[in-house]
Amino acid sequence: MFKSIVKALSVLLLFAVYLAAQTGGTYDLRHAVIASGGATVSAANNYQIGGTIGQSLAGGESQSGSFQLRGGFWAWEALAPTAATVTISGRVLTAHGYGISNAVVTLTEPNGTQRRATTATFGYFTFDAVLAGQTYIVEVFSGRHSFAEPTRVVSVVDEVSGLDFVAHSQ
Numbered sequence: 001m002f003k004s005i006v007k008a009l010s011v012l013l014l015f016a017v018y019l020a021a022q023t024g025g026t027y028d029l030r031h032a033v034i035a036s037g038g039a040t041v042s043a044a045n046n047y048q049i050g051g052t053i054g055q056s057l058a059g060g061e062s063q064s065g066s067f068q069l070r071g072g073f074w075a076w077e078a079l080a081p082t083a084a085t086v087t088i089s090g091r092v093l094t095a096h097g098y099g100i101s102n103a104v105v106t107l108t109e110p111n112g113t114q115r116r117a118t119t120a121t122f123g124y125f126t127f128d129a130v131l132a133g134q135t136y137i138v139e140v141f142s143g144r145h146s147f148a149e150p151t152r153v154v155s156v157v158d159e160v161s162g163l164d165f166v167a168h169s170q
Helices: 002-023
Strands: 040-044 047-051 061-064 067-070 085-093 104-108 114-118 124-131 134-141 151-156
Touching: 085 104, 085 134, 085 151, 104 124, 114 124, 124 134
Parallel strands: none
Antiparallel strands: 040 047, 061 067, 085 124, 104 114, 104 134, 134 151
16 A cells, blocks of 8 residues: 555656656746758648748748748847947047147037036047937037037937047137
């Protein structure tokens, strides 16, 4: 009798291990896809399906007429672009190419918010954490210098460097 109980418990334990292996605990592996490829073709009557290595298996979809085939076990979703931040930098220079210190450079964001940077000894300025994909207004002001082009409209897609403002010669 004891051996029968042990045998029954062993079978139940093996069955439980088998079930755990099939589901992976919290993961369901019953829909797994193994891609072998190599131009394997299956055909029946007027229908044919072929697969190759490199074919999209995770949610790839083929459609013809009223028939549709979805491969893999993940549904495809379009990913929204992330809001990446970049840096805008440049210099404020004299007509002879020397840096102008203490010039004020203003960055106006699309919502009207303004950020200011004061140029360093050699005329450099930097705006960090600027949201890409937007258009900004960049302006320069110096009490001692005037500029032919004191205002710039900048469409930011990636890092912007070399945004230089050059003063009129005096």
